[in-house]
Structures are given as C-alpha cells and as structure tokens.
Amino acid sequence: MSVEAAIQHFLLALSGLFSIVNPIGAALIFAQVTGELSHADRLELSRRISLYAAMVMLAALWAGAPILNFFGVSLAALRIAGGLVVAASAWVLLNAPEAREARKQAEAAQDPAARNLAEIAFFPLTLPFTTGPGTIAVAIAIGSNRPAEAPERIGFYVGASAAALAVAAMVRLAYGSADRVVTLIGPVRARVLGRLSAFLLLCVGTQITVNGITDVLGPLLAGRGR
Known part of the structure; x- marks a missing residue:
C-alpha cells in the first residue's frame, strides 16, 4: 500500500464529503432546531449523529459501488453517472445554497424537544439532514x-x-459546539464557506466523470491506433 496514494485518496474523499455534508453550515441549522434542548442533550445528539453519519458514509463507500456492479452497472458507467450527480448537486449548492438550507431546516424541524433523543438522532437529524x-x-x-x-x-x-x-x-465537533459556531461564524460567513465548498465539490464531480469517460474511450482509442 502506497502512503502517498492513501493520502491522495484521503484528500479527494475529504473534499467531496466535507463539501456535501458541510458540518459548519449544518451546525447553524442544528442550533436552531434543537434550541429547546439542554446543552447536555445537544452533546448526546452530536455523539449519536456523528456515529450514524460515519456508518452511512462508510457503507456507501464500501458497498455502494459493488452493489450497483452486482446489478450489471459497469464501473465506467458508475463513475460517469456518479460524477454527473455530484457535479449537479454542487452546481445547485453553488447557485442556490439558501434553498438547500431551507430544505434541510424543514427536514430537521420536527419538534426535537418533544421526542426521544435516540429516536430523532438517526431520523431526521442523521438521515436525511446530515x-x-x-x-x-x-x-x-x-x-x-x-x-x-x-x-x-x-x-x-x-x-x-x-x-x-x-x-x-x-460533525460531532460542530454540532456539539453549535452555539459557539453560530456566534463565531454567523450566517453570512457560513454561506461564503458553503459556496467555496460547493466549488470544490464541483471539481471533484468533474474529475470523477472525466475518469469514467477515459475508461470508456481509452480502449476504443487504443484499438484505432493499432
């Protein structure tokens, strides 16, 4: 195993996942929808949400592509489609981050103070909110x-x-200190950070699509060159 390759894949995955999850921007909404909870309850929620979020991301990373391959979807097609989905999502974030924030707030705002913490930690605060x-x-x-x-x-x-x-x-750090994040960052700076993250995500999606197209056209071009 090459350490340099592992670091390269780490940076690529980190930029993509961080951009779409946007822990700092989500923490601003988390602070609003959990405003009736105590600080201890928020810390417990942040711990549970971070655990569930890790499980969701790891499952998608490890098993998502093999499951699609099992149904006959080629790796090249998966890269092209996945890259286009990522790029399209990034384009929406880049042009209308406020609409996405409003949608997330509507998904999460289901009176968390009146429900059990274990019940709301996974749904809706992990899936689909985080x-x-x-x-x-x-x-x-x-x-x-x-x-x-x-x-x-x-x-x-x-x-x-x-x-x-x-x-x-x-996610755990940002959610656990959501009050401080709100005071320190503020909504305007959070939107700026969100747009920068969206641009990085657009670049990641484009790169994945290019890799898929290269996988398809590479053998064809090599065959013509013979």
Missing part, C-alpha cells in the same frame, strides 16, 4: 473511483474511510 441522498451519492461516486489493482485499492479504502471518519468527527 447525510442525506446527496451525501450517499457522493460517497458511492467516490467509491466507484477505486483503483483496479489490489495494493492501490487498499490505499484507496484506507484513505477514503479515514476521510469519512474525519468528516464524522467534524
């Missing part, structure tokens, strides 16, 4: 970009899994 369909699509697209060779694939899974765990840790 790691929704967009995050799952990004994780599957990143997983579809895994190398074919076994040694490089080990480095990929180590790096990508570490990135998922790092994003989950950021």
